[in-house]
Amino acid sequence: MNMNIKNELLKRLFEAEGKPISGQEFADEFGLSRTAIWKYIKEFEEEGYEISSIKKKGYVLIASPDRVNTANIHKYLQTTTYGWNIDYYESCDSTQNLAHDAAQADAPDGTLVISEEQTAGKGRLSRPWNSAAQKGIWMSLIVRPSLMPQQAPQMTLVAAVAIVRAIENVAGIEATIKWPNDIMLNGRKITGILTELQSEPDRVKAIILGIGMNVNQDEEDFPVELKEIATSLKIACGKHIDRAKLIAEILGFVELYTKMYEKHGFGPIKLLWEGYSNIAGKRIRAVMLNETVEGNALGISDEGLLELQLDDGTVRGIYSADIVI
Ligand code: BTN
Numbered sequence: 001m002n003m004n005i006k007n008e009l010l011k012r013l014f015e016a017e018g019k020p021i022s023g024q025e026f027a028d029e030f031g032l033s034r035t036a037i038w039k040y041i042k043e044f045e046e047e048g049y050e051i052s053s054i055k056k057k058g059y060v061l062i063a064s065p066d067r068v069n070t071a072n073i074h075k076y077l078q079t080t081t082y083g084w085n086i087d088y089y090e091s092c093d094s095t096q097n098l099a100h101d102a103a104q105a106d107a108p109d110g111t112l113v114i115s116e117e118q119t120a121g122k123g124r125l126s127r128p129w130n131s132a133a134q135k136g137i138w139m140s141l142i143v144r145p146s147l148m149p150q151q152a153p154q155m156t157l158v159a160a161v162a163i164v165r166a167i168e169n170v171a172g173i174e175a176t177i178k179w180p181n182d183i184m185l186n187g188r189k190i191t192g193i194l195t196e197l198q199s200e201p202d203r204v205k206a207i208i209l210g211i212g213m214n215v216n217q218d219e220e221d222f223p224v225e226l227k228e229i230a231t232s233l234k235i236a237c238g239k240h241i242d243r244a245k246l247i248a249e250i251l252g253f254v255e256l257y258t259k260m261y262e263k264h265g266f267g268p269i270k271l272l273w274e275g276y277s278n279i280a281g282k283r284i285r286a287v288m289l290n291e292t293v294e295g296n297a298l299g300i301s302d303e304g305l306l307e308l309q310l311d312d313g314t315v316r317g318i319y320s321a322d323i324v325i
Pocket of ligand 1: 093094095096097118120121122123124125127129131137138139140181182191192193194210211212213
C-alpha cells in the first residue's frame, strides 16, 4: 500500500471541508484505478472515519475518529522531517522503551513513536506516568541533532518552549514552564518531558524526547493521587482539543527550535525559555537525590542549569531536581 497516496487522499477529503472529492479525478491524478481509491475509502471506514459516497460527485468526509494515528497527524503536519515516520500503537507499555529500541535499530531523525495508551508509562526517576487511553498525548520523538552529549539536557528546555508555543496556538492559553521539565497551568502540571540519550563519547547518536501531556481528561478522569497536582488542557480551556493537530504543532516547533539550537547555540532558546518560566526571582527548594537546598532562583545559565542563590550569597548551578516553589 502506498501510504503517501492514502495520506494525500485523506488530506484532500479533510481540506474539502464537507465538499465531495471526485474518486475518478483523484485516481487519474495519481495514475490509479477507481477501485484502488474505493479500497482506501473502505480502509478509512474500518479505521473509524465516517465517509459518505455521493453518486456522480464523490466522497465526503463526515467525521474523523479521535485518534492520534498517522493519517490524522499527517493531515496537519508541516515539518520538513519530524513526524513523517510514525510508529503508532493503540496500546503499549511505554513509547519511551519502544523509541529506544527503534533508535538503536537506526530509525531516522524525527521518527515519532506514539500510543493511545501506555500500560507502564514512566516519568523522571522511573516514577509511574498515568497514560489513560485517548485522553492525552503519550509520545517519544527520536531526534538526531549534531550536538555534543553534554548539550543533550538543554533539549528538555527546547522541547518545553516548543510545547508552550504549540499549546498557545492550538488551545489559545499560555502555560508556564517549571524548570526543568514540567509545563504548568493554574499551578498544576499538564505536561512532563523525559529526555534520554543514546550517545558516543563525543557525539549524540539519538535523543529520545518523551512527552506526556494531559489533554482531554475531565477532573474525574484523574486518579485520586493526581487530582490536586495535575490538570488537562480541556479543564483549563473548557473545550475538547484535537490531539492530532496539537501533535503536529508540537513537532513543528520542536523542529524549528532544535534547528535553531544546533545553528545558534542555546542563547536564543534561553531567551524564549525565560519568557515562559515561572521560576526566576522566586524563593524555591530544590530537592535532589542526596540533598535539598533552598534559595532564590536567579534564572538559568547558558548551559541550561538552574542558578540558585543560597542564603550565604553563593550561587549554585543545579543540573536536575524537583522544585518546590
Ligand atoms: C516527568 O514529568 O516525569 C516526565 C514524564 C514523561 C512521560 C512520557 S509519556 C511518553 C513517554 N513514554 C514514557 O513512558 N514516558 C514518556
